[in-house]
Amino acid sequence: MFETAKTVATDPLIGLMELYGEDRRADKLDLSVGAYRNNSGEVFIMNAVKEAEARLVKNQTSKSYVGMAGNPQFNAAIENLVLGPLSGDGAMVVRTCQTTGGSAALRLLGEMIAKINGGAKVWVPDVTYANHVPILAASGCRIRIYPYYDPASSELLFEQLLTVLETACEGDVLLVQASCHNPTGANLTRDQWRELTEMVVRKRMLPFFDVAYLGFGEGIDEDMAGLREMAIAVDEAMIAVSCSKTFTLYRERTGAAILFGRDRGSVDRAFGNLIDSARCMYYMPPDHGAAVVAEILTDVTLRSQWERELRHMRERLKSLRTALATCLERFCGDDRFAYLDRQSGMFSLVPVAGRNSAQLREESGVYVPADGRINIAGLAESDIPMLARALCRTPALKSGRS
Ligand SMILES: Cc1ncc(COP(=O)(O)O)c(C=O)c1O
Structure with missing residues (x-):
């Protein structure tokens, strides 16, 4: 039966993750996967979660x-x-x-x-x-x-x-x-x-x-x-x-x-x-x-800890947006990326769809899916100049057709 199975297109993000894993460049940057990273690039676990897990391990009496x-x-x-x-x-x-x-x-x-x-x-x-x-x-x-x-x-x-x-x-x-x-x-x-x-x-x-x-x-x-x-x-x-x-x-x-x-x-x-x-x-x-x-x-204590951590993540995300928009303005010489600072959440689209995203990956080691979605929460502050420079070098932006 299996021989009659048709090939199913895999999730393009998974393909990109594999390419990223094989890339030997030290300064590569993955902005494809939707996970929030800290400034050291780790997809960390909140402290409130770690504390709740410790309590569960201690107190749970049944797996029924x-x-x-x-x-x-x-x-x-x-x-x-x-x-x-x-x-x-x-x-x-x-x-x-x-x-x-x-x-x-x-x-x-x-x-x-x-x-x-x-x-x-x-x-x-x-x-x-x-x-x-x-x-x-x-x-x-x-x-x-x-x-x-x-x-x-x-x-x-x-x-x-x-x-x-x-x-x-x-x-x-x-x-x-x-x-x-x-x-x-x-x-x-x-x-x-x-x-x-x-x-x-x-x-x-x-x-x-x-x-x-x-x-x-x-x-x-x-x-x-x-x-x-x-x-x-x-x-x-x-x-x-x-x-x-x-x-x-x-x-x-x-x-x-x-x-x-x-x-x-x-x-x-x-x-x-x-x-x-x-x-x-x-x-x-x-x-x-x-x-x-x-x-x-x-739990009152855990909840306020979680809210504090969430607030910190939100505020950091906002400051990454501001820093990226400001840096792009400096590199591109205009405010076409000002929208990044007005938008909110982990993602925004940048005009590097299709082959521009492949070029971004091959020339600059920046991994962005073909629809141009960047995970801003995947950035460390130190990544921002490299990303801005790479984005401004893509043909659509260089020729002002963004
Ligand atoms: C808009 C939206 N809805 C639903 C989901 C699915 O979330 P989960 O990973 O919890 O299945 C995602 C995940 O990225 C999402 O972006």
Whole structure:
């Protein structure tokens, strides 16, 4: 049977990681993989996580099964973190399932949409996280694309977004990244969230929020403000949460799928469909990452330590953005990269798509995927001049066609 298998295209980021591993240059720079590095280039573990892990090792007495929805303390704490005051609002019914990372939350929610309302279209921004369309399409969702970002001006295409979404039907699903948009770093303003909310309510669409960089933009509550404003205005919504970056738990595969609505019976039935997908796919999620997050979020000391560490990461990320934009202005002689400082989160796009990214890799040892997404959180301060010089040398920039 295996001989009849067709070759499947591998994730291009994995190919780039392999090339990087084989590269013998000492001053090579990997800006492709989405992990937060400290100034020494390490993908470190937060101290709050290390402390929570030590407590778990000491106090855990059983590895017995927990249940298909996972750890109830984790689920309650994540609801509270994401929804804030809304999670205790008696008018809303909230159901949460712990998942194996944000990816499994996307998959379970996608399958739930396809099972409950196969006719619904799921509207996805152009551009978006590289796995959104593959995961949602594999879940059985019907994908439609809405305009989001113009790489030429480095601005959102908000008017075009509204125009295209006018063609959506009642019951269609709108996928929105709550903050720190991957890969553009360009986010809706508060006014734009309001305008989009008005449209979602008027057209009776269903918001599907993806929360993967909570706390990396302006702060925990600030990053969730748009989501909460839209959530309170609609009858039903769903959220995929990833704890990978926010808790430095990447390989522990920790996340959550949240449903909320106003009618208890409907939310419970939808949640039953979601849990059934988990049962048929992997039965129960792994324990460790969620137990760590629950320990952190339910302990006053650990929580404030985690918030301090997250604030430090956020502030460092902002200062890296400012330093990179300033350095690029010096090297390029104009402010075409000023947008890097206005955007937020780990990623932004630079105009080195396609063969320019290969040239950047071959000539300067800078590893950037073909879409031009750079992981600013992968930089050390000392890398910035080298990156700026390399970017300014790429043909598209040299000829001013960026
Ligand atoms: C926007 C977005 N959603 C979801 C995910 C998936 O996260 P996880 O690694 O927890 O599966 C990512 C990961 O990079 C992401 O960028």
